Amino acid sequence: MSNEHDKDFDVSGVEPAGPIYGTRPDGFRSGFASFVGRPNAGKSTLTNALVGSKIVITSSKPQTTRTVVRGIVHRPDGQLILVDTPGLHRPRTLLGERLNDLVKTTWAEVDVVAVCFPANEKIGPGDRFIVTELGKIRRTVKIAVATKTDLVSPEQLGQHLLDIAALGAETDTTWAEIVPVSAVSGDQVSLLSDLLLGMLPEGPPLYPDGDLTDAPEEVLVADLIREAALEGVRDELPHSIAVVVEEMNLREGRDADKPLLDIYANLYVERDSQKGIMIGHKGARLRSVGTAARKQIEALLGTPVYLDLHVKIAKDWQRDPRQLRKLGF
Template sequence: MTDFSGGWPEGFRSGFACFVGRPNAGKSTLTNALVGTKIVITSEKPQTTRTVVRGIVHREDGQLVLVDTPGLHRPRTLLGERLNDLVHATWSEVDVVAVCFPSNEKIGPGDRFLVTELAKVRGTTRIAVATKTDLASPERIGEHLLDIQRLGEETGTEWAEIVPVSAVAGDQVGLLADLLVGLMPEGPPLYPDGDLTDAPEETLVAELIREAALDGVRDELPHSIAVVVEEMGLREDRPPDKPLLDIHANLYVERSSQKGIVIGHKGARLRAVGTTARAQIEALLGTPVYLDLHVKIAKDWQRDPKQLRKLGF
Protein backbone atom coordinates (compact mmCIF):
# COMPACT_ATOMS: atom_id res chain seq x y z
CA MET A 1 0.00 0.00 0.00
CA THR A 2 1.17 3.55 -0.71
CA ASP A 3 0.82 6.04 2.17
CA PHE A 4 0.08 9.58 0.98
CA SER A 5 -1.29 10.80 4.33
CA GLY A 6 1.50 13.39 4.47
CA GLY A 7 0.85 14.50 0.89
CA TRP A 8 2.05 13.07 -2.38
CA PRO A 9 5.76 13.28 -3.25
CA GLU A 10 7.20 16.03 -5.43
CA GLY A 11 7.12 15.10 -9.11
CA PHE A 12 4.20 12.68 -8.62
CA ARG A 13 2.33 12.15 -11.87
CA SER A 14 -1.24 11.05 -12.51
CA GLY A 15 -3.51 10.85 -15.52
CA PHE A 16 -5.50 8.77 -17.98
CA ALA A 17 -4.27 6.45 -20.72
CA CYS A 18 -6.37 4.59 -23.26
CA PHE A 19 -5.47 1.41 -25.15
CA VAL A 20 -6.96 1.31 -28.63
CA GLY A 21 -6.62 -1.05 -31.57
CA ARG A 22 -8.63 -3.14 -33.91
CA PRO A 23 -10.60 -5.92 -32.22
CA ASN A 24 -8.54 -8.64 -30.52
CA ALA A 25 -5.31 -6.62 -30.52
CA GLY A 26 -4.58 -7.48 -26.88
CA LYS A 27 -5.91 -4.31 -25.22
CA SER A 28 -7.85 -5.96 -22.41
CA THR A 29 -5.10 -8.46 -21.60
CA LEU A 30 -2.60 -5.59 -21.37
CA THR A 31 -4.89 -3.61 -19.06
CA ASN A 32 -5.24 -6.62 -16.74
CA ALA A 33 -1.46 -7.19 -16.75
CA LEU A 34 -0.71 -3.59 -15.78
CA VAL A 35 -3.37 -3.45 -13.05
CA GLY A 36 -2.31 -6.86 -11.75
CA THR A 37 -5.78 -8.40 -11.63
CA LYS A 38 -8.62 -9.22 -13.98
CA ILE A 39 -10.92 -6.21 -14.38
CA VAL A 40 -11.80 -6.41 -18.09
CA ILE A 41 -12.92 -9.45 -20.03
CA THR A 42 -10.78 -11.10 -22.65
CA SER A 43 -11.85 -13.41 -25.44
CA GLU A 44 -10.54 -14.82 -28.67
CA LYS A 45 -13.73 -13.52 -30.25
CA PRO A 46 -13.42 -9.95 -31.60
CA GLN A 47 -15.49 -7.04 -30.33
CA THR A 48 -16.04 -8.37 -26.80
CA THR A 49 -15.39 -5.15 -24.87
CA ARG A 50 -18.48 -2.98 -24.61
CA THR A 51 -18.14 -0.93 -21.43
CA VAL A 52 -15.40 1.55 -20.55
CA VAL A 53 -13.73 0.13 -17.43
CA ARG A 54 -11.04 2.13 -15.72
CA GLY A 55 -8.18 0.10 -14.25
CA ILE A 56 -5.99 1.90 -11.72
CA VAL A 57 -2.23 1.33 -11.40
CA HIS A 58 -0.80 2.58 -8.07
CA ARG A 59 2.92 3.41 -7.87
CA GLU A 60 5.25 5.37 -5.61
CA ASP A 61 5.90 7.89 -8.38
CA GLY A 62 2.47 8.10 -9.97
CA GLN A 63 -1.01 6.82 -10.56
CA LEU A 64 -2.04 5.56 -13.96
CA VAL A 65 -5.73 5.27 -14.82
CA LEU A 66 -6.28 2.91 -17.77
CA VAL A 67 -9.41 3.28 -19.85
CA ASP A 68 -10.50 0.17 -21.74
CA THR A 69 -12.61 0.87 -24.82
CA PRO A 70 -14.28 -1.21 -27.55
CA GLY A 71 -12.25 -1.86 -30.68
CA LEU A 72 -12.95 0.76 -33.35
CA HIS A 73 -14.66 -0.77 -36.37
CA ARG A 74 -16.91 0.09 -39.28
CA PRO A 75 -20.33 -0.17 -37.63
CA ARG A 76 -23.14 -2.33 -39.02
CA THR A 77 -25.67 -1.69 -36.24
CA LEU A 78 -26.83 1.11 -33.95
CA LEU A 79 -24.87 -0.60 -31.17
CA GLY A 80 -21.75 -0.42 -33.36
CA GLU A 81 -22.27 3.30 -33.96
CA ARG A 82 -22.65 3.96 -30.23
CA LEU A 83 -19.51 1.97 -29.41
CA ASN A 84 -17.53 4.01 -31.98
CA ASP A 85 -18.88 7.28 -30.52
CA LEU A 86 -17.65 6.07 -27.13
CA VAL A 87 -14.16 5.47 -28.53
CA HIS A 88 -13.90 8.93 -30.17
CA ALA A 89 -15.10 10.69 -27.01
CA THR A 90 -12.55 8.82 -24.89
CA TRP A 91 -9.63 9.69 -27.20
CA SER A 92 -10.20 13.40 -26.72
CA GLU A 93 -10.41 13.15 -22.92
CA VAL A 94 -7.31 11.10 -22.01
CA ASP A 95 -3.69 12.21 -21.68
CA VAL A 96 -2.18 9.37 -23.73
CA VAL A 97 -3.61 7.07 -26.41
CA ALA A 98 -1.64 3.84 -26.82
CA VAL A 99 -2.33 2.08 -30.14
CA CYS A 100 -1.94 -1.71 -30.01
CA PHE A 101 -0.60 -3.58 -33.05
CA PRO A 102 -0.36 -7.39 -32.57
CA SER A 103 3.13 -8.57 -33.54
CA ASN A 104 1.91 -11.86 -34.98
CA GLU A 105 -0.19 -10.09 -37.63
CA LYS A 106 0.72 -7.70 -40.42
CA ILE A 107 -0.54 -4.14 -40.27
CA GLY A 108 -3.70 -3.97 -42.35
CA PRO A 109 -6.53 -1.68 -43.48
CA GLY A 110 -8.13 -1.82 -40.02
CA ASP A 111 -4.97 -0.43 -38.41
CA ARG A 112 -4.65 2.30 -41.04
CA PHE A 113 -8.33 3.25 -40.58
CA LEU A 114 -7.86 3.54 -36.82
CA VAL A 115 -4.65 5.59 -36.94
CA THR A 116 -6.13 7.88 -39.60
CA GLU A 117 -9.13 8.50 -37.31
CA LEU A 118 -6.82 9.07 -34.34
CA ALA A 119 -4.82 11.63 -36.33
CA LYS A 120 -7.94 13.85 -36.31
CA VAL A 121 -7.80 14.17 -32.50
CA ARG A 122 -5.78 17.17 -31.30
CA GLY A 123 -3.76 17.56 -28.12
CA THR A 124 -3.44 13.89 -27.14
CA THR A 125 -0.05 12.17 -26.90
CA ARG A 126 0.19 8.96 -28.94
CA ILE A 127 2.38 5.93 -28.40
CA ALA A 128 2.47 2.63 -30.32
CA VAL A 129 2.54 -0.76 -28.58
CA ALA A 130 3.58 -3.90 -30.46
CA THR A 131 1.58 -6.50 -28.53
CA LYS A 132 1.78 -10.32 -28.38
CA THR A 133 5.54 -10.46 -28.94
CA ASP A 134 5.51 -13.96 -27.45
CA LEU A 135 3.80 -15.11 -30.66
CA ALA A 136 6.40 -13.65 -33.07
CA SER A 137 10.07 -14.22 -33.89
CA PRO A 138 12.67 -11.48 -33.19
CA GLU A 139 12.98 -10.89 -36.95
CA ARG A 140 9.22 -10.52 -37.32
CA ILE A 141 9.08 -8.10 -34.36
CA GLY A 142 11.82 -5.97 -35.95
CA GLU A 143 9.88 -5.77 -39.23
CA HIS A 144 6.71 -4.98 -37.29
CA LEU A 145 8.30 -2.05 -35.46
CA LEU A 146 9.50 -0.58 -38.76
CA ASP A 147 6.00 -1.00 -40.23
CA ILE A 148 4.50 0.85 -37.24
CA GLN A 149 6.98 3.70 -37.69
CA ARG A 150 6.16 3.86 -41.41
CA LEU A 151 2.41 3.91 -40.74
CA GLY A 152 2.90 6.88 -38.41
CA GLU A 153 4.81 8.77 -41.08
CA GLU A 154 2.21 8.02 -43.76
CA THR A 155 -0.72 9.16 -41.59
CA GLY A 156 0.98 12.21 -40.06
CA THR A 157 1.03 10.58 -36.62
CA GLU A 158 4.02 11.25 -34.38
CA TRP A 159 4.67 8.39 -31.96
CA ALA A 160 6.08 9.57 -28.63
CA GLU A 161 7.25 5.98 -28.07
CA ILE A 162 7.12 2.62 -29.85
CA VAL A 163 7.43 -0.29 -27.42
CA PRO A 164 7.12 -4.09 -27.93
CA VAL A 165 5.43 -6.02 -25.09
CA SER A 166 3.91 -9.38 -24.21
CA ALA A 167 1.20 -9.12 -21.59
CA VAL A 168 0.94 -12.94 -21.41
CA ALA A 169 4.69 -13.47 -20.83
CA GLY A 170 5.11 -10.23 -18.85
CA ASP A 171 7.85 -8.97 -21.18
CA GLN A 172 8.37 -5.18 -20.96
CA VAL A 173 5.04 -4.58 -19.20
CA GLY A 174 6.93 -2.73 -16.45
CA LEU A 175 8.76 -0.64 -19.04
CA LEU A 176 5.45 0.30 -20.64
CA ALA A 177 4.10 1.37 -17.25
CA ASP A 178 7.23 3.52 -16.71
CA LEU A 179 6.78 5.18 -20.11
CA LEU A 180 3.07 5.85 -19.56
CA VAL A 181 3.57 7.34 -16.09
CA GLY A 182 6.38 9.53 -17.45
CA LEU A 183 3.98 10.98 -20.03
CA MET A 184 1.35 11.92 -17.42
CA PRO A 185 1.05 15.48 -16.06
CA GLU A 186 2.26 16.20 -12.53
CA GLY A 187 -0.54 16.13 -10.01
CA PRO A 188 -2.09 14.35 -7.01
CA PRO A 189 -3.55 10.82 -7.05
CA LEU A 190 -6.96 10.71 -8.75
CA TYR A 191 -8.30 7.67 -6.86
CA PRO A 192 -7.86 6.35 -3.28
CA ASP A 193 -5.07 3.87 -2.67
CA GLY A 194 -6.29 0.31 -3.06
CA ASP A 195 -8.96 1.07 -5.67
CA LEU A 196 -8.36 -1.07 -8.77
CA THR A 197 -11.30 0.18 -10.84
CA ASP A 198 -14.14 2.67 -10.64
CA ALA A 199 -16.56 0.35 -12.43
CA PRO A 200 -19.54 -0.72 -10.29
CA GLU A 201 -19.38 -4.32 -9.06
CA GLU A 202 -22.56 -5.10 -11.01
CA THR A 203 -20.81 -4.05 -14.24
CA LEU A 204 -17.79 -6.27 -13.54
CA VAL A 205 -20.03 -9.20 -12.62
CA ALA A 206 -22.08 -8.80 -15.81
CA GLU A 207 -18.89 -8.73 -17.89
CA LEU A 208 -17.56 -11.91 -16.25
CA ILE A 209 -20.86 -13.69 -16.95
CA ARG A 210 -20.76 -12.53 -20.57
CA GLU A 211 -17.16 -13.72 -20.95
CA ALA A 212 -18.15 -17.18 -19.72
CA ALA A 213 -21.13 -17.19 -22.10
CA LEU A 214 -18.92 -16.25 -25.07
CA ASP A 215 -16.52 -19.12 -24.53
CA GLY A 216 -16.99 -21.82 -27.15
CA VAL A 217 -20.07 -20.46 -28.90
CA ARG A 218 -20.42 -19.81 -32.61
CA ASP A 219 -18.56 -16.90 -34.12
CA GLU A 220 -21.67 -14.83 -34.79
CA LEU A 221 -22.99 -15.02 -31.23
CA PRO A 222 -20.70 -12.65 -29.24
CA HIS A 223 -22.33 -9.58 -30.75
CA SER A 224 -25.76 -10.89 -29.76
CA ILE A 225 -25.21 -11.57 -26.05
CA ALA A 226 -25.92 -8.91 -23.41
CA VAL A 227 -26.00 -9.47 -19.65
CA VAL A 228 -27.97 -7.49 -17.08
CA VAL A 229 -27.56 -8.08 -13.33
CA GLU A 230 -31.12 -7.69 -12.03
CA GLU A 231 -30.41 -8.20 -8.33
CA MET A 232 -27.22 -8.49 -6.29
CA GLY A 233 -26.87 -8.48 -2.51
CA LEU A 234 -25.75 -10.41 0.55
CA ARG A 235 -28.26 -13.00 1.71
CA GLU A 236 -29.94 -12.05 4.95
CA ASP A 237 -29.81 -14.19 8.11
CA ARG A 238 -26.31 -15.49 7.31
CA PRO A 239 -23.62 -15.41 10.03
CA PRO A 240 -20.91 -12.75 9.39
CA ASP A 241 -18.22 -15.41 8.96
CA LYS A 242 -20.28 -17.30 6.32
CA PRO A 243 -21.58 -14.66 3.89
CA LEU A 244 -23.30 -15.58 0.63
CA LEU A 245 -23.77 -13.15 -2.23
CA ASP A 246 -26.97 -13.71 -4.23
CA ILE A 247 -26.75 -12.67 -7.89
CA HIS A 248 -29.68 -12.89 -10.29
CA ALA A 249 -28.80 -12.09 -13.90
CA ASN A 250 -30.41 -12.33 -17.33
CA LEU A 251 -28.55 -13.16 -20.54
CA TYR A 252 -30.24 -11.55 -23.54
CA VAL A 253 -29.99 -12.89 -27.08
CA GLU A 254 -31.77 -11.79 -30.24
CA ARG A 255 -33.40 -15.01 -31.47
CA SER A 256 -34.82 -18.26 -30.11
CA SER A 257 -32.16 -20.27 -31.99
CA GLN A 258 -29.46 -18.33 -30.10
CA LYS A 259 -31.25 -19.03 -26.82
CA GLY A 260 -30.97 -22.74 -27.55
CA ILE A 261 -27.23 -22.41 -28.20
CA VAL A 262 -26.58 -20.59 -24.92
CA ILE A 263 -28.70 -23.01 -22.84
CA GLY A 264 -27.33 -26.14 -24.54
CA HIS A 265 -28.64 -29.71 -24.43
CA LYS A 266 -30.79 -30.10 -21.29
CA GLY A 267 -29.27 -26.88 -19.92
CA ALA A 268 -25.68 -28.19 -19.88
CA ARG A 269 -24.08 -25.10 -21.46
CA LEU A 270 -25.84 -22.64 -19.19
CA ARG A 271 -24.79 -24.66 -16.13
CA ALA A 272 -21.18 -24.59 -17.37
CA VAL A 273 -21.42 -20.82 -17.92
CA GLY A 274 -22.71 -20.44 -14.34
CA THR A 275 -19.92 -22.59 -12.88
CA THR A 276 -17.18 -20.68 -14.73
CA ALA A 277 -18.65 -17.25 -14.02
CA ARG A 278 -19.25 -17.99 -10.34
CA ALA A 279 -15.60 -18.98 -9.83
CA GLN A 280 -14.43 -15.76 -11.52
CA ILE A 281 -16.83 -13.59 -9.50
CA GLU A 282 -15.83 -15.22 -6.22
CA ALA A 283 -12.15 -14.64 -7.05
CA LEU A 284 -12.85 -10.98 -7.87
CA LEU A 285 -15.08 -10.15 -4.89
CA GLY A 286 -13.71 -12.58 -2.30
CA THR A 287 -17.19 -13.80 -1.29
CA PRO A 288 -19.04 -17.09 -1.91
CA VAL A 289 -21.67 -16.58 -4.60
CA TYR A 290 -25.05 -18.06 -5.46
CA LEU A 291 -25.54 -17.30 -9.17
CA ASP A 292 -28.98 -17.56 -10.80
CA LEU A 293 -28.92 -17.21 -14.61
CA HIS A 294 -31.78 -17.00 -17.09
CA VAL A 295 -31.71 -16.58 -20.87
CA LYS A 296 -34.22 -14.22 -22.47
CA ILE A 297 -34.91 -12.99 -25.99
CA ALA A 298 -34.75 -9.26 -26.84
CA LYS A 299 -35.50 -9.37 -30.55
CA ASP A 300 -32.90 -7.52 -32.69
CA TRP A 301 -31.76 -5.53 -29.65
CA GLN A 302 -28.57 -4.28 -31.35
CA ARG A 303 -30.69 -2.24 -33.80
CA ASP A 304 -33.45 -1.10 -31.44
CA PRO A 305 -32.83 2.19 -29.55
CA LYS A 306 -35.38 1.29 -26.86
CA GLN A 307 -33.82 -2.15 -26.27
CA LEU A 308 -30.30 -0.66 -26.23
CA ARG A 309 -31.31 1.78 -23.48
CA LYS A 310 -32.87 -1.05 -21.48
CA LEU A 311 -29.65 -3.07 -21.75
CA GLY A 312 -27.47 -0.13 -20.71
CA PHE A 313 -26.05 1.10 -24.03
Protein backbone atom coordinates (compact mmCIF):
# COMPACT_ATOMS: atom_id res chain seq x y z
CA MET A 1 0.00 0.00 0.00
CA SER A 2 1.09 3.59 -0.51
CA ASN A 3 2.53 5.35 2.50
CA GLU A 4 0.96 8.62 1.49
CA HIS A 5 -2.07 9.51 3.60
CA ASP A 6 -3.19 12.50 1.54
CA LYS A 7 -6.44 10.83 0.53
CA ASP A 8 -9.34 9.04 2.17
CA PHE A 9 -8.48 5.52 3.27
CA ASP A 10 -10.83 2.59 3.38
CA VAL A 11 -10.18 -0.76 5.07
CA SER A 12 -12.27 -3.75 4.03
CA GLY A 13 -15.43 -1.97 3.07
CA VAL A 14 -15.94 0.15 6.19
CA GLU A 15 -16.58 3.86 5.81
CA PRO A 16 -13.67 6.02 4.57
CA ALA A 17 -11.70 7.89 7.18
CA GLY A 18 -12.79 11.24 5.75
CA PRO A 19 -10.81 14.47 5.79
CA ILE A 20 -7.34 15.02 7.21
CA TYR A 21 -7.53 16.54 10.71
CA GLY A 22 -5.20 19.12 12.20
CA THR A 23 -1.73 20.29 11.35
CA ARG A 24 1.26 17.98 11.33
CA PRO A 25 4.04 18.55 13.89
CA ASP A 26 7.53 17.68 12.67
CA GLY A 27 7.96 13.90 12.66
CA PHE A 28 4.26 13.23 13.33
CA ARG A 29 3.26 9.75 12.13
CA SER A 30 -0.13 8.30 11.26
CA GLY A 31 -1.34 5.06 9.78
CA PHE A 32 -3.00 1.70 10.20
CA ALA A 33 -1.99 -1.48 12.04
CA SER A 34 -3.94 -4.73 12.16
CA PHE A 35 -3.89 -7.46 14.80
CA VAL A 36 -4.36 -10.93 13.35
CA GLY A 37 -4.15 -14.42 14.75
CA ARG A 38 -6.07 -17.53 15.62
CA PRO A 39 -9.47 -17.05 17.26
CA ASN A 40 -9.17 -16.11 20.95
CA ALA A 41 -5.53 -15.03 20.64
CA GLY A 42 -6.12 -11.82 22.62
CA LYS A 43 -6.43 -9.40 19.69
CA SER A 44 -9.53 -7.56 20.92
CA THR A 45 -8.29 -7.24 24.51
CA LEU A 46 -5.00 -5.82 23.21
CA THR A 47 -6.85 -3.31 21.00
CA ASN A 48 -8.86 -2.10 24.01
CA ALA A 49 -5.70 -1.84 26.14
CA LEU A 50 -3.91 0.29 23.56
CA VAL A 51 -6.90 2.58 22.99
CA GLY A 52 -7.53 2.83 26.73
CA SER A 53 -11.26 2.16 26.38
CA LYS A 54 -13.50 -0.77 25.56
CA ILE A 55 -14.37 -0.35 21.87
CA VAL A 56 -14.08 -4.01 20.83
CA ILE A 57 -16.00 -6.86 22.44
CA THR A 58 -14.10 -9.70 24.06
CA SER A 59 -15.14 -13.14 25.14
CA SER A 60 -13.61 -16.37 26.36
CA LYS A 61 -15.36 -17.96 23.36
CA PRO A 62 -13.43 -17.99 20.06
CA GLN A 63 -14.94 -16.31 16.99
CA THR A 64 -16.28 -13.34 18.96
CA THR A 65 -15.18 -10.61 16.56
CA ARG A 66 -17.12 -10.48 13.30
CA THR A 67 -16.58 -6.91 12.14
CA VAL A 68 -13.52 -4.77 11.47
CA VAL A 69 -13.50 -2.00 14.08
CA ARG A 70 -10.93 0.73 14.13
CA GLY A 71 -9.55 1.81 17.49
CA ILE A 72 -7.73 5.14 17.48
CA VAL A 73 -4.69 5.77 19.67
CA HIS A 74 -3.96 9.52 20.04
CA ARG A 75 -0.40 10.49 20.96
CA PRO A 76 1.56 13.77 20.80
CA ASP A 77 3.90 12.22 18.23
CA GLY A 78 1.34 10.40 16.10
CA GLN A 79 -1.98 8.71 15.57
CA LEU A 80 -2.17 4.91 15.44
CA ILE A 81 -5.34 3.42 13.97
CA LEU A 82 -5.85 -0.19 15.02
CA VAL A 83 -7.87 -2.46 12.76
CA ASP A 84 -9.28 -5.38 14.76
CA THR A 85 -10.16 -8.35 12.55
CA PRO A 86 -11.94 -11.66 13.02
CA GLY A 87 -9.69 -14.63 13.75
CA LEU A 88 -8.48 -16.36 10.58
CA HIS A 89 -9.63 -19.98 10.53
CA ARG A 90 -10.48 -22.82 8.17
CA PRO A 91 -14.10 -21.93 7.34
CA ARG A 92 -17.00 -24.36 7.62
CA THR A 93 -19.76 -21.93 6.62
CA LEU A 94 -20.34 -19.10 4.14
CA LEU A 95 -20.02 -16.68 7.07
CA GLY A 96 -16.59 -18.14 7.84
CA GLU A 97 -15.48 -17.68 4.23
CA ARG A 98 -16.59 -14.04 4.25
CA LEU A 99 -14.80 -13.33 7.53
CA ASN A 100 -11.57 -14.82 6.14
CA ASP A 101 -11.86 -12.68 3.00
CA LEU A 102 -12.26 -9.63 5.25
CA VAL A 103 -9.04 -10.47 7.10
CA LYS A 104 -6.94 -10.96 3.96
CA THR A 105 -8.23 -7.75 2.35
CA THR A 106 -7.29 -5.84 5.49
CA TRP A 107 -3.74 -7.25 5.53
CA ALA A 108 -2.99 -5.83 2.12
CA GLU A 109 -4.22 -2.34 3.01
CA VAL A 110 -2.59 -1.56 6.36
CA ASP A 111 0.95 -0.36 7.14
CA VAL A 112 1.76 -3.01 9.77
CA VAL A 113 0.35 -6.45 10.56
CA ALA A 114 0.89 -7.74 14.11
CA VAL A 115 0.43 -11.50 14.47
CA CYS A 116 -0.72 -12.50 17.96
CA PHE A 117 0.54 -15.75 19.51
CA PRO A 118 -0.96 -16.47 22.99
CA ALA A 119 1.89 -17.40 25.33
CA ASN A 120 -0.22 -19.98 27.19
CA GLU A 121 -0.73 -22.07 24.04
CA LYS A 122 1.82 -23.91 21.93
CA ILE A 123 2.30 -22.73 18.37
CA GLY A 124 0.39 -25.09 16.11
CA PRO A 125 -0.98 -25.69 12.62
CA GLY A 126 -3.39 -22.75 12.88
CA ASP A 127 -0.53 -20.32 13.53
CA ARG A 128 1.52 -21.82 10.69
CA PHE A 129 -1.49 -21.47 8.36
CA ILE A 130 -1.89 -17.77 9.22
CA VAL A 131 1.79 -16.89 8.87
CA THR A 132 2.03 -18.78 5.58
CA GLU A 133 -0.98 -16.88 4.21
CA LEU A 134 0.45 -13.60 5.49
CA GLY A 135 3.72 -14.36 3.70
CA LYS A 136 1.90 -13.96 0.36
CA ILE A 137 1.60 -10.22 1.13
CA ARG A 138 5.17 -9.08 0.68
CA ARG A 139 5.20 -5.33 1.19
CA THR A 140 3.40 -5.07 4.54
CA VAL A 141 5.62 -4.81 7.64
CA LYS A 142 5.08 -7.80 9.97
CA ILE A 143 5.69 -8.08 13.70
CA ALA A 144 4.99 -10.90 16.16
CA VAL A 145 3.26 -10.28 19.49
CA ALA A 146 3.36 -12.85 22.28
CA THR A 147 0.08 -12.15 24.12
CA LYS A 148 -1.22 -13.25 27.56
CA THR A 149 2.29 -13.28 29.07
CA ASP A 150 0.76 -12.95 32.54
CA LEU A 151 -0.41 -16.57 32.28
CA VAL A 152 3.03 -18.19 31.91
CA SER A 153 6.39 -18.43 33.72
CA PRO A 154 9.49 -16.61 32.45
CA GLU A 155 10.88 -19.94 31.26
CA GLN A 156 7.73 -20.76 29.29
CA LEU A 157 7.71 -17.28 27.77
CA GLY A 158 11.34 -17.62 26.70
CA GLN A 159 10.60 -20.87 24.89
CA HIS A 160 7.50 -19.31 23.30
CA LEU A 161 9.56 -16.43 21.88
CA LEU A 162 12.07 -18.92 20.45
CA ASP A 163 9.20 -20.86 18.85
CA ILE A 164 7.86 -17.66 17.25
CA ALA A 165 11.29 -16.89 15.81
CA ALA A 166 11.57 -20.45 14.50
CA LEU A 167 8.15 -20.21 12.84
CA GLY A 168 9.27 -17.04 11.07
CA ALA A 169 12.38 -18.82 9.76
CA GLU A 170 10.37 -21.87 8.64
CA THR A 171 7.86 -19.76 6.67
CA ASP A 172 10.42 -17.28 5.29
CA THR A 173 8.75 -14.50 7.27
CA THR A 174 10.86 -11.60 8.51
CA TRP A 175 9.63 -10.31 11.87
CA ALA A 176 10.46 -6.62 12.25
CA GLU A 177 10.00 -7.16 16.01
CA ILE A 178 8.97 -9.92 18.42
CA VAL A 179 7.24 -8.33 21.44
CA PRO A 180 5.86 -10.04 24.58
CA VAL A 181 2.87 -8.19 26.13
CA SER A 182 0.07 -8.63 28.63
CA ALA A 183 -3.03 -6.58 27.93
CA VAL A 184 -4.46 -7.59 31.31
CA SER A 185 -1.51 -6.44 33.45
CA GLY A 186 -0.45 -3.70 31.00
CA ASP A 187 3.07 -5.10 30.76
CA GLN A 188 4.86 -3.72 27.66
CA VAL A 189 1.65 -2.31 26.13
CA SER A 190 3.29 1.14 25.94
CA LEU A 191 6.36 -0.38 24.29
CA LEU A 192 4.16 -2.04 21.67
CA SER A 193 2.46 1.30 21.00
CA ASP A 194 5.87 2.94 20.53
CA LEU A 195 7.06 0.23 18.14
CA LEU A 196 3.90 0.26 16.03
CA LEU A 197 3.91 4.04 15.74
CA GLY A 198 7.56 4.04 14.70
CA MET A 199 6.71 1.79 11.74
CA LEU A 200 4.09 4.18 10.36
CA PRO A 201 4.77 6.78 7.67
CA GLU A 202 4.95 10.45 8.52
CA GLY A 203 1.61 12.13 7.95
CA PRO A 204 -1.11 14.30 9.53
CA PRO A 205 -3.80 13.07 11.95
CA LEU A 206 -6.56 11.15 10.15
CA TYR A 207 -9.22 11.49 12.89
CA PRO A 208 -10.26 14.32 15.23
CA ASP A 209 -8.90 14.42 18.79
CA GLY A 210 -11.14 12.48 21.14
CA ASP A 211 -12.42 9.95 18.61
CA LEU A 212 -11.72 6.43 19.89
CA THR A 213 -13.29 4.52 16.99
CA ASP A 214 -15.00 5.15 13.68
CA ALA A 215 -17.49 2.31 14.13
CA PRO A 216 -21.11 3.55 14.22
CA GLU A 217 -22.65 3.49 17.69
CA GLU A 218 -25.26 0.99 16.48
CA VAL A 219 -22.49 -1.47 15.58
CA LEU A 220 -20.80 -1.08 18.97
CA VAL A 221 -24.13 -1.51 20.78
CA ALA A 222 -24.99 -4.64 18.77
CA ASP A 223 -21.58 -6.10 19.59
CA LEU A 224 -22.01 -5.44 23.32
CA ILE A 225 -25.42 -7.16 23.28
CA ARG A 226 -23.92 -10.16 21.47
CA GLU A 227 -21.05 -10.29 23.96
CA ALA A 228 -23.52 -10.47 26.85
CA ALA A 229 -25.51 -13.16 25.02
CA LEU A 230 -22.38 -15.24 24.33
CA GLU A 231 -21.38 -15.21 27.98
CA GLY A 232 -24.82 -16.51 28.91
CA VAL A 233 -24.87 -19.49 26.53
CA ARG A 234 -21.20 -20.15 25.98
CA ASP A 235 -21.44 -23.86 25.27
CA GLU A 236 -24.88 -24.22 23.71
CA LEU A 237 -24.76 -21.47 21.06
CA PRO A 238 -21.11 -20.63 20.32
CA HIS A 239 -21.54 -19.11 16.85
CA SER A 240 -25.29 -18.97 16.19
CA ILE A 241 -26.05 -15.53 17.63
CA ALA A 242 -26.39 -12.34 15.58
CA VAL A 243 -27.72 -8.96 16.78
CA VAL A 244 -29.30 -6.14 14.79
CA VAL A 245 -30.13 -2.77 16.38
CA GLU A 246 -33.43 -1.76 14.77
CA GLU A 247 -33.86 1.62 16.43
CA MET A 248 -31.75 3.85 18.69
CA ASN A 249 -32.95 7.33 19.64
CA LEU A 250 -33.02 9.70 22.59
CA ARG A 251 -36.48 9.68 24.16
CA GLU A 252 -38.42 12.81 23.36
CA GLY A 253 -39.86 15.12 25.99
CA ARG A 254 -37.18 14.59 28.63
CA ASP A 255 -35.10 17.31 30.28
CA ALA A 256 -31.65 17.82 28.73
CA ASP A 257 -29.98 16.90 32.03
CA LYS A 258 -31.98 13.63 32.28
CA PRO A 259 -31.60 11.95 28.87
CA LEU A 260 -32.70 8.38 28.18
CA LEU A 261 -31.57 6.43 25.14
CA ASP A 262 -34.16 3.99 23.80
CA ILE A 263 -32.61 0.97 22.04
CA TYR A 264 -34.68 -1.69 20.29
CA ALA A 265 -32.69 -4.71 19.14
CA ASN A 266 -33.36 -8.18 17.75
CA LEU A 267 -31.21 -11.12 18.75
CA TYR A 268 -31.21 -13.78 16.01
CA VAL A 269 -30.60 -17.51 16.43
CA GLU A 270 -30.87 -20.30 13.87
CA ARG A 271 -33.43 -22.73 15.35
CA ASP A 272 -36.48 -22.94 17.63
CA SER A 273 -34.54 -24.88 20.26
CA GLN A 274 -31.91 -22.14 20.39
CA LYS A 275 -34.61 -19.50 20.88
CA GLY A 276 -35.79 -21.33 23.99
CA ILE A 277 -32.26 -21.49 25.37
CA MET A 278 -31.71 -17.80 24.71
CA ILE A 279 -34.93 -16.70 26.41
CA GLY A 280 -34.52 -19.08 29.36
CA HIS A 281 -37.04 -20.17 31.97
CA LYS A 282 -39.76 -17.51 32.16
CA GLY A 283 -37.46 -15.10 30.31
CA ALA A 284 -34.72 -15.18 32.96
CA ARG A 285 -31.83 -15.67 30.53
CA LEU A 286 -32.89 -12.83 28.24
CA ARG A 287 -33.37 -10.49 31.20
CA SER A 288 -29.86 -11.19 32.48
CA VAL A 289 -28.42 -10.61 28.99
CA GLY A 290 -30.31 -7.32 28.78
CA THR A 291 -29.09 -6.16 32.19
CA ALA A 292 -25.43 -7.00 31.44
CA ALA A 293 -25.57 -5.40 27.99
CA ARG A 294 -27.32 -2.25 29.26
CA LYS A 295 -24.57 -1.63 31.84
CA GLN A 296 -21.86 -1.96 29.19
CA ILE A 297 -23.73 0.30 26.74
CA GLU A 298 -24.27 2.97 29.41
CA ALA A 299 -20.56 2.85 30.29
CA LEU A 300 -19.60 3.21 26.61
CA LEU A 301 -22.03 5.98 25.67
CA GLY A 302 -22.31 7.78 29.01
CA THR A 303 -26.11 7.90 28.81
CA PRO A 304 -28.86 6.02 30.71
CA VAL A 305 -30.36 3.35 28.45
CA TYR A 306 -33.71 1.62 28.04
CA LEU A 307 -32.95 -1.63 26.20
CA ASP A 308 -35.71 -3.66 24.56
CA LEU A 309 -34.53 -7.10 23.36
CA HIS A 310 -36.41 -9.68 21.28
CA VAL A 311 -35.25 -13.12 20.12
CA LYS A 312 -36.03 -14.12 16.54
CA ILE A 313 -35.17 -17.06 14.28
CA ALA A 314 -33.18 -16.67 11.06
CA LYS A 315 -32.97 -20.27 9.92
CA ASP A 316 -29.39 -21.44 9.22
CA TRP A 317 -28.31 -17.83 8.72
CA GLN A 318 -24.58 -18.61 8.72
CA ARG A 319 -25.00 -20.56 5.46
CA ASP A 320 -27.67 -18.48 3.73
CA PRO A 321 -26.43 -15.56 1.55
CA ARG A 322 -29.76 -13.72 1.81
CA GLN A 323 -29.84 -13.99 5.61
CA LEU A 324 -26.17 -12.94 5.86
CA ARG A 325 -26.94 -9.77 3.89
CA LYS A 326 -29.93 -9.03 6.11
CA LEU A 327 -27.77 -9.41 9.22
CA GLY A 328 -25.03 -7.16 7.86
CA PHE A 329 -22.39 -9.66 6.68
